[in-house]
Amino acid sequence: MQPFDLQVPRSLEDALALLPKERSYDGAQLIAGGQDILTVMKNDIAAPTALVELDGLVPGEIEDDGTGGLVLGATATIQEIADSGLVRERFPSLAEAAKSIASPQIRSRATVGGNLHQRPRCPYFRHSGVSCFKKGGNVCLAEFGFNKYAAILGGGPSYFSHPSDMATALIGVGASVEIAGADGATRTVALDEYYVLPDEALDRETVLGANEAVTRIVVPAPAAGVRTTYLKFKERESYDFALAAASVSVVLDGGKVASAKVVLGGVATKPWPSPEAEAALVGQEMGPDAWRAAGEAAVADAVPLDMNGYKLHLVKGVLFRALESLV
Amino acid sequence: MTEPTQADGAHPRPGDTTADASPGRTELSRRSFLVGAGGVAAAGHALGSGQDAVGSGGASATETLSGTVDLELRVNGQAKKVAVEPRTTLLSALRDRLEPALTGTKIVCDMGSCGACTVLVDGKPTYSCLTLAAQCRGKEITTVEGFGSPEELSDVQDAFCEKDGMMCGFCTPGFVVATHAALDRKPDATLDEIKYELSGNLCRCGTYPHVFEAARAAQARRSGGEGK
């Protein structure tokens, strides 16, 4: 890592005032758990001249919102989410997603806010010697190079697959983020509108401004009778990012699917809601035919690269197995 | 896609880091100082610029740690003074900065992937390579040395010896700390849960089954009241 100053502000407002208005390679950045930003800095993807400590300035509690939903403080750790009785009871898919993340050591420090803002894991992006679109260069070496782990949806001009499990799971339960900005301004953005595609912006993965911070994640009460799961396929079960993951919710009416919510992870340049898969499920008998149809619909628009065509099967497989588990 | 017949010679490609070394290339505005072998010149930041806190804007209450700073860390129950930079990881502070060095905590991947550097911070298992020493101000740090000594092994350390939970031993301190954390967290963990709680630690020699046996043995001793 390059040298930097560690700023320890007394308030969130002070913290945000220390951040630049525009993103840059060496602009100051926030650090909470630090489990992604420090790897980004070690890989020389960014070299902030200052890190601004968020410790104690942003809530970390997991709270009942009084209406059956939850409010997650952005600095709640992944382990706290996995362990929370409230989360497990109301949103088992969030607990499953949290449990699937990295390792105990990462989970004990990484925050849910940080998880939503992880930078890509593409090996080209992470390689300190390589330039790419996402690092201000003008090529995506993965497009014609090693793209086994790359996106099959939402790709171009960059093809990384978005790594956040919590984002996929939180979109699956209709969550929003509360954002604090400069001068005390706050705004709320639905998570399914929070992420941007590479053809919209290359220097970031979200609509968050360079001098803003997510403070809370608001999860509305689940629909009555909804069944939800988060299923993640990893190459290495011990500790890995998703090859393919899915947050799947269904409400059944008799044997039929009354409503469905499908969000895919690990296969697109952002967490990928699939209204196509949902449409294929709704009104159908909850069974293998509908599960297969949902898989086909989910990848109908996918464009695999040379080495990641297997993800077409994997998406179908993860949806099938996730839906199967909800019976 | 490969182009194996590509002729020898410069292979300039926009955004290609090697080509960036040639003068006059400006595509990388954001990283215009990017050079050669992944190298980046010290980005206009004053290296070793002074000691201790300086207010960033005069009026601000923000504390700034800059250059080389003297920290007090609580390691294995003792207050230790150590001079670090803000960028110094806890791992490096323990191994390379403390006098005498605490080298039981190992450096293997230096990227939060292997667990050899696992320590407890306020009781929680933590990759010390992905934690800044300065983030640990006021926190209780426990390293492998803090659990026991060769003369007085902790129950987990003794169980690792009993079950041959080590070969080359380079991953062992991390596994010992992670096992302590796992058993504290889940005293009645099943074998699958032990595997899950130890999934942030890698071993290359292949000691896993004996590590699991050691964890089970330590667990049994605790439930039987034999733990130290």
Added chain:
Amino acid sequence: MANSNNGAADPTWGPRKDLDVLNRDDLRRIDGPDKTTGRAVYTHDVRLPGMVWAKLVRYPRARGTVKNVDVEAARGLPGVVHAAAVREAGETIAFSGSDSVVALVAGETPEAAEDAARAVVVEVEALAPVVTADQARADGAPVVRQRRRRPPKDNFSGLRENGEPDEVLEAVAGAAAQVDVTVEIPTQHHVCLETHGHVVQPGEDGEPPVLYASTQLVSVLGQQVDDAHGKPRVLTPHMGGGFGSKFSFGLEGKLAYELAHELGRPVHLMLSRSDEFTMGGNRSGSWQRLRLGADAEGTLTALHLEAEKHGGMGGGAHAGAPYHYEVENVASSIQSLHTATDANRAMRAPGHPQASFGMETAVDGIAYQLGMDPLELRKKNLTSPTHHRQLDRVAQEIGWNDHPNRVAPGKADGGVHVGIGFGVAGWGPGSRKCQVDVTVEPDGGVVSATATQDLGTGARTYVAAIVAEELGLGIDQVTARIGDNELPPSVPSGGSVTTGSSAPAVKHAAHLAREALEAKLEPVLEAPVGSYTWKGGRVSVTSDPERSLAWREVCALLASPLRVTGETQKSLYHGRIHGAQAAKVEVDTLTGRVRVLKMVAMQDQGLPLNRMALRSQINGGMIQALSYALLEQRVFDAQDGYLLSDSLDTYRIAGSREMPELVAIIDDDDERDAVSGMAEAPIIPGQSAIANAIYNACGARLTRMPFTPDNVLEAIHGKV
């Protein structure tokens, strides 16, 4: 020396039932307390007064021409004590590996060294990378290995042909059953958790230089070092894994050694993880086409093998054909295909896992084609009764006899299926001469000393245990000293030779010590040498146990320390072991995900010195094979030649949740009164057994490693 007495006899390991220290299931490693408490000092942990932190600067791609290496900016940075180019303008960087190192820097702190490395400006004109086999094979590909005499025309070398290919192919074509299979095996890395490197204390004032080295050859490492500053002392108290990759002082050693003497300060130069993947060695990849024929009864009749060894700038390794199986008519053509990548090094059983994967795949194919039990077909074509015994036992342990798919595989029908597969191994562990000193002090202290290194095998423990056994002591009464080249010479730890070399020498030394002590006892207990029993800390006359002395009383008879030197004795080691493995897997044929449920390995070894450490070693072989099978793959960017798998995130090795139930069976029917090493054999057949188990589960033949969902789904559905 005292072995000239009448009663003297050659040492033997003796009846197993009489052993108190050796061949036990509960013998603890003597360095366990140091390793588990973090007190064991590895090279990476050495801290010396005035030590500087050195770091290599690498060109991140494969091939290029150096235009400039500018270290001026680096030299001006605070805390930087050294920055110098090691490559000059105009020089060619021929491959990704040690050749990529362009500069060496050092600082007062690790951060200062990092700053210096970052500030070195490197200009290299890139050349076509030639990092993949396809690139290396292509017509007109740049030739990556240059030779002054007879420059090669292409990237192939070392063609070795055996047999009559036309005849063999004709025999295969006419056989009742035929398999024609092509397998591809990626390059594997050793992934030593402690990277390669040294801490060098320069020689000065007549004191020799001291090399703290993470090495597999403590005794002879010094021979690789320029001795202008005196013959170096080499110290390796502990080392964090080698697996065959640590036989060389290396560029990193040479640079650290020179820098330490230039600065007159100790230098710490350990490779970074990325350096380690780039220049720390590998197991060569492989491409093989096997055409195998068998008669209707399943007897293998003809085998044709074409193989490429992908060892980068090295020759690569392949153990040849047929691998363990008897085949009447064999022809093979094996050659190296070079890429501009780090040369392969020895890695646990070099060439054997590759050969096993090809052969076991083909043999398995024949069995199913004939509708025969693959276990029975294997036995039919293996001559060693040891292999038969071991296959039967692992089959029993894994549940083969109750398994439904014994002659036909399951189906890839979208369901989750369980399968079982097999593979066999073999190794000649060998032995080379080494020496051990045993010293007995008048106060009862015992030291067993030899230069050898403990890679994690438990060598340090048997250096003490064998002496304790011979003298009837507890292991805690014997001090083992190893890892120091001033101790009696030992062997480089390669090819499983260490145990077969060191242990007999320890035994011999202990035996000489015992005889020397018995000579001292002769006037006291009035019995000749060779007529004593040493047990439980006492010596007694075998024929009259009443006549006895405690250990301390025996030692008190010594006027001065007794020191004897033992040497490797042929009668105490043997050179041939076998091995069989079985794997049980679960395949989700919908998603291509493979989980290994259970692995069983059985190994013969002669006398097990330490059964618990032996099981650790066998488990380690199975686990490395499982990791190789399921996860490991070196990846280069073919376009620009970047090594993409240069971290433990991008080069995956198996973790705790990949662990199946592992059963390591020690073959106690092997009654040889001799010892052998166990590093190589158990790593050989695991990936073959797993691939065969996947086929058995679902009928998908995995010919390309690793068996990740992409490759499994391709085997099921074809390329998408």
